[in-house]
Structure formats: structure tokens, C-alpha cells
Amino acid sequence: MEALRARVVSTLDSMSQPELKEFKFYLRNSGEEPRITMQDLDRAPTTSALADLLVKRYVVSGTPRVLVRVFQRMRRNDLVAEWETASRMNLKRPYENDGPGLERYNMEKPRKAFVMCVKTGRPGAEQDRNIIRNWLEECKFECTSCIDPDEKELMEKLTEFRDGIIGIKDDVSCCLVTLMAHGGKGFIKTVLDERVNLSDIFEMFNNENCPALQEKPKIFVIQACRGGRRDGGVVQADDEPMEVDDSQKKRLPTFSDYYIIYPTQEDHVALRHPKDGSVMIQAIDEVFRQHGKKLHIADFFTQVNNRVVHTDFYMNKNPIKVVLVMESTLTRAVYF
Template sequence: MEDLQSRLQETLDVLSPQELRNFRVILKTVDEMPRLSPLQLELEGGSTSGLARLLAKHYYLPAAPRVVTKVLQQLRRADLLQRWQSDPAADSQVIPRKILKRSRDFVDGDELDRYDLSGRRKAFLMCVKKNRPGADQDVKLMKDWLGQCHFEYTLCIDPDKEELLEKLTSFRDGLNGIKNEIGCCLITLMSHGENGFIKMEDGDRVSLENVFEMFNNKNCPALHEKPKIFIIQACRGERRDNGVETDDEPMDSDDVSEKKRLPTFSDYFIIYPTQADHVALRHPRTGSVMIEAMTNVFKQYGNRWHIADFFTKVNNRVVHTEFHLQEEPIKVSLVMESTLTKFVYF
């Protein structure tokens, strides 16, 4: 039983949080006697270790492999099936540790909870490099990340205010020109800034609200009910949070057929690198703390999480990053604003 429980735990540990939730739902419907009751699952199957122990003691061999196989088939995790369809005693099979979950890998009935990202993924990447040491590294990391997430991107480096607004307008109009082909839109703006504004290389300010408005449901019909993601890497003021000392142990860092009405602003996801009125953090060699954390989390976990969960993990890294400005400790926390109506998996 211990060997079976260990193998079950190995499989469950590979599944994403959403897959684990679906695993429990499907388990209730598996035609294998005796069935697990919802109460048993609730009381004993809340964690992966508890669920593995419950399955091992409830089904034994050879019923447990049959049950797991049926559930994995419905989860469409063919990569895990071979181990359970082979001889139960054979432990030579290696369970893959990192499986990138694509947005098209749906569990039956789950399509309505996710945005359909099968269309073209378009991105706009702007960076002010002047007087921003580390900005070159930010651009490199973002270009790599966009490529891994299958985005086509438009690059805009060191624009003045007029040039940025012209290029954003052209980008927006381009989306509207191919509205039936678009899956989602992502806009990254990296520059100096203050609360509500970003600053161009000549010091002119651009209102973020005006940028957001350019892509709302009135001005950009190509993005109706499609995710509009904004990554803003800029200060939001001059305040500095030096943090507080704590005795706690450090945390582990780990086309619709009928007309309908939509709010003017919907399906937005905006991520800021710091709280309102506060500075953002950027290292002259490694680049911005948020951008570096984004790429590191993606390298480790891939696209297995909904974007809000992804940036929650990124925020965990950012919050626990040690950073000093003029020998003073500085702490920041990311801020997310969302009007999404479904999950986003890249």
C-alpha cells in the first residue's frame, strides 16, 4: 500500500491546482465499486497526500490503477497514462515533472471558464531606455517571454509622446482590421513614471487611463470579450517603503450570433510593479525586479496557471526580494487590477 500511495502522490503532484479540482470532481463519477463518497473526499482528500492515501486504502490493487486511468483520460493527461496502464509493479516509468498546460487542453465542460486563445496573440512592447540602466535586459527578457507565449509583438523603443500615441493607435487599428483573427492583446509599457502616468524619454507624460481607453470595447471592437493585458513597469510616485522587521521565518518562494451589451471597460488585466505613489525597483545589471521575477517563474512553472495565479506567484518572489536604494532597504508589492470574466492560460 505504501508503494501504491507513493506512486499516486507522484502523479497528483504533477497536476495543476485546476486539474486537481477536476480530478476530485471526475472521481465522484468513476464507475468502480466501491465509489468514494463526497464526504470522504472532503474530509480526507483535501491535499495531494491525503487524496493519495485515500485512494490507496479505498481501492487497493488492481482497482486503483483502473480508477486513476479513467480520471486521467478525462483530464486528457495522456503523458501520465502509460505508467498506470502498464504493470502496476513496474516503477521504471518516469513521471514528467514539468508539463506545460496549454489553454486548449480542456476538461469537458470547462471551455466556458476560459478565454479562447486559439487566435493570433498580439503584443505591443514599449521601453524607454534613456537614463534607465537595466532597461536593455528588460527588453531582452520580455521578448523571450512573449516568444515563449506565442505572441507576435510590435517593438517601440525610446519614443516621444506623439510617437508612442501614434504607434499605439496604429497597433489598435491593426487589431480592428483583423478582428476575427485575434485571440488576445498584451501591452507592456516600461519607463519612468508617476501615479497615473508614464514618462517618455523627453520627460513628456502619457496618461495611462488614455492608453487603457484606446483599447476599450467602444474603441477596439476586435477585443470584445477577449483579454486585454497591460504590464506597466514604471514608478507610480516617489514614496519608498523601507519595510518592517519581522521575527518570522522567511517564506519559501516557490463571433456571437445575437447582439448584446458589454460594459465599456471589460476583460482587462493590469499589473503594476508597485503600490500607488511608490517607486518601482530596477537593477542596473539584471533589470526590473518584476520582469526578472516573471521570467524566472515562467521558466520554472511554464503556463500551468491562470494569469492572476501566475502573477500572485511572481508577487511572492518580488515581495521577498532584498533591494537597496542608497543603502536603504526598499520593499514593493505588485498591484493587480482585473475585469476579466474568464481564466487566461497562455
């Protein structure tokens, strides 16, 4: 990423002040999502700050493409040619530039997904379910559905899903569980308004209870409120001795290789449009359409978060902001 940033700075420094003004105008009106606004540009007065804004907003894979579009509108064919070449080179990821390559999980074997969705009393939920199903199918997951379950049915189906993975053991690469429902702090609600603790669900798939998933990614996408607080946004203006186990037998932490995505911060509401569906899941669809399967899952959901954070939402005419929360104990990169 630093190599790309330096290249962007060099390009911007070569431009005159009138050209930079024109560049910012076309950048703001490029049509690329997530949008760069006038306020964003006001907070990036130098070429260095502008380069930071571009690379953070569009990441390594998207920045060359955005620059090509802007330079085409500026009729700077020399820079169009330069950045088209950069785009084709598919510049390396940040950890590939800055040190040893991050090892990847082996994803060649079957991928298993569980999709639970409470549709009753949740307008837009059907749209969410369709988007998630399409995303998972494009990523070659074999999906198990669970629609409008009560607590007994949900836990039985999750247990059956988990036990099925244990049964095939070496023939599974990854497990992904999506839970879409009403919820609160640490729990989701069934169609009968029963509470199910998320920790109980996570525990079902840990290294002790599901040994078939040891050292394999276990991904959880949660679309549910985590409380009742609303974030209106802001105007920008250990010392204990540690013992080391030298046993020759390999040991794993109980909860390693997890990746959990929440649609909002703790104690806060999650947003869902009655027609278009949930904010996070809409953003998942948009990022997947733009980047496909090129991004490591952490980068993928960082881009999803970028879109969500830089979009303004309203409830009862009051502004509300949303930010995703990602928790990870992954030890390798996950590419679908």
C-alpha cells in the same frame, strides 16, 4: 487547493517530531524559489500552518515537487513515491476543486503584443526588453516594438497597433501591451520626459474604441514608478436602487476583460537594477522558467508577486520592500 492542503497536513501529521524538525531543515535548504526562511517556519508552528505556508508559497503545481525533493533528502522513499504520484496527477486548480470549472478565453487565434521601452537613462532596460520579448515569443505573441519614443511617436504607434487589430477583427485572440519607462502617479514618461496618461492608453483598447477586442483579454504590464514613496516594510509581529436593463441586445461594460499589472503600489517607486533589470520582470522570467504556460495569468502573476514580496531589496543600504498590484475585469481564465 483545499484537497492538496489536507493531503499535506495528513503527511506531516504522520511524521514524528524529530522527522518534522528534519523536514523543516531540508525545506529551508531545498534550493527552491521563492525560499522558505527560518522566520517563515517560526510563524508556522503547527502542521496545519506549515501546510498553508507550503501551498501558498509553491501553489498547487509546485508543492508536490518541493515535497519530493525534501523527502528524497530525508530518505523517506515511501513518501517520495506517494508525492511523485501526486505530482504526475497534476492536481486540479482550486476553482476546479471547489465548484464549476472557470471558462477559458479562446486563445487559438493570433495574439498581438506591443512592447514599448524607454532605454535612455534607464540602465538595465535592455535586459528587461529582452526578457519580455522572449516571454511573449514563447507564448506565441506577434510583437510590435517601440523603443525610446517621444509622445507623438508613442501615440501614433499605439494607434496604428490598435487599428491593425480592428482591421483583422475576428482573427485575434488577445492583446498585450507592455510599457517600460520612468513614471509617476497615473502616467509614464517618454524619452523626452513628456507625460502620457495611462488612462488614455487603456481607453484606446476598450470595448467602444476597439470593438475587435470585445470579450477578449486586454493585458497591460506596466514597468514604471507610480510615485516617489519607498516602503521600508514592517517587522512581522452601496444602498442606491439599481435599475436592470432587460433589453434583448447584449451590452458590455466599457472596460471589461482588462488585466493590468503594476510593479508597485500607488505613489511608490518601482525597482530596477542597473545591470540585471527590473525586479518584476526578473521575477516574470523566473516564474515562466519554472511553470511555463501551465498557469492562468492571475495565478502566474500571483507567483511573480510572491517572489517579489519575499525578496529583500536595498537602496542606499536602507531596506525597501515591493509588492505588485493587479487590477482585473477578466471574465474568464487566460492561458497562454
